[in-house]
Every structure is written in structure tokens, then in C-alpha cells.
Amino acid sequence: MYTALDFEDKRQALEFLKENNLNQIPVKVGMELFYKEGPAVIYDLKERGHSIFLDLKLHDIPQTVNRAMKNVASLGVDVVNVHASGGKKMISAAREGLMEGSVNEDCRPLLLAVTQLTSTDQTMLSNELLLPHTVEESVTHLAELSQSGGADGVVCSVKEIKMIKQACGNEFFTITPGIRKSEEDQHDQKRVAAPFEAGRDGTDAIVVGRSITEADDPFHTYQLIKEEFIHGKQ
Numbered sequence: 001m002y003t004a005l006d007f008e009d010k011r012q013a014l015e016f017l018k019e020n021n022l023n024q025i026p027v028k029v030g031m032e033l034f035y036k037e038g039p040a041v042i043y044d045l046k047e048r049g050h051s052i053f054l055d056l057k058l059h060d061i062p063q064t065v066n067r068a069m070k071n072v073a074s075l076g077v078d079v080v081n082v083h084a085s086g087g088k089k090m091i092s093a094a095r096e097g098l099m100e101g102s103v104n105e106d107c108r109p110l111l112l113a114v115t116q117l118t119s120t121d122q123t124m125l126s127n128e129l130l131l132p133h134t135v136e137e138s139v140t141h142l143a144e145l146s147q148s149g150g151a152d153g154v155v156c157s158v159k160e161i162k163m164i165k166q167a168c169g170n171e172f173f174t175i176t177p178g179i180r181k182s183e184e185d186q187h188d189q190k191r192v193a194a195p196f197e198a199g200r201d202g203t204d205a206i207v208v209g210r211s212i213t214e215a216d217d218p219f220h221t222y223q224l225i226k227e228e229f230i231h232g233k234q
């Protein structure tokens, strides 16, 4: 379970972890924090023993993504991602870049692809992106495309875990954001679900941000969500 460190700067992120005794938990660093602090925040978190999902969602021409991923791999993070809509060639280029940039090719970062963001719904897909398919069709297609391009898995909503595992096999990794406890605000997420549903449907990991970072007691909430994800609703 990755906790999304969606904070303005490194000071706030490290303070949050320290004050709430969330030592050595797996974390996700996104664009907000990385674009402010750069590699320094990664080194600091690694030094404190956190495993890191660097969520930069790369999407560019294959060569640019290849070179960027080479640099990203040299940071020593554990999981990285691209947008699947960048296409098969771009995904393969990302994988090659990761292998080139890793000290040891066997321990390159895991490469995930984002199919459709969990903030995307059918109306947006049809009316804004003019895609003549359902969210589910688009997600399944992009997951298969990602797999054929050499991605290790995808980032997907809880509702999509089963159909992705069915299409791409159980070993194809899924990480699932858009997690909310039932009584909670959805914020800007459109496709949300509870931790026990993510566990029940067999996702490999979940990403939880505001439910933990904005909780009254983040440590307790972290434990509750993790418990519900692993062991189901008691």
C-alpha cells in the first residue's frame, strides 16, 4: 500500500511522515513534490528506508521517454509509470530506458502504464476525448497494449481489476488509486471504491492519498485502511 505524498514541498512531506510515525512506509511521489524538489526528495526518502513509486506519468515521443526513463532509473526508485495512450513504441522505449539506466538490469524499476485516470468518466471520454468506446473497453485495450509494449502492469481503478487480470493474466501487476472509505468525500475522483473491494478483487497494491494525509489521525487511518485492504471488512 502506497501513501501518496501529495504535499507542496519536501519539508511538509517529511514532517508528515515523522509526526505520524509513518516510518519506512511505501510512498508515492507525484508531480507536485518532484517538480518542486527534484531528485533530492527521492534521496531523502530512500535514506529513510521508504520504497518509492515515482508517479510522473510520462507521455512524449519514444526517444524522449527513453532518455527520461534512463535518468529516472538512476534515482533508484522502485516503481515508475507512463501514459498507455503514448502507444506501444513509447512503452517499449520506456522499458529500454529503465534497463539502460539501472545499475543492475535485473532490478530495474517496475514499469506501469496509466490506462484511464480514475478522474475520467464516460462523459469525459465521449464528449471531450471523442472516444467511441466505453471506459471499460478503453481500459482493457490500453492494458493489453501496455502489456504488449513490455509494461509490467497498469494503474487502474478498483472496478477494472478483474477485467484486466482476465485479459492480461494474474501476474500482470495492478496498482489501484481512487480508494475511499465509504463515508468519505470522493474529492475529484470519479471511480472510487473501498479498500476491502480492492483487496477482494485481487489488486496487487493500492495508492491512498487524501484519506490518510487529511485524516484527523493519519497513523490510525493508515492502519485501518491497510488492515481492511489485506484482511477485508471486519
Ligand code: C5P
Residues within 6 Å of the ligand: 004, 006, 030, 055, 114, 116, 117, 118, 119, 155, 156, 177, 178, 179, 187, 189, 207, 208, 209, 210, 211
Ligand atoms: O488523494 P487520492 O487518494 O485521490 O490520491 C490518489 C493519488 O493517485 C494521486 O496522487 C493521484 O495523482 C494518483 N493517481 C490517480 N489516478 C491514476 C493514477 C494516479 O488518482 N490513474
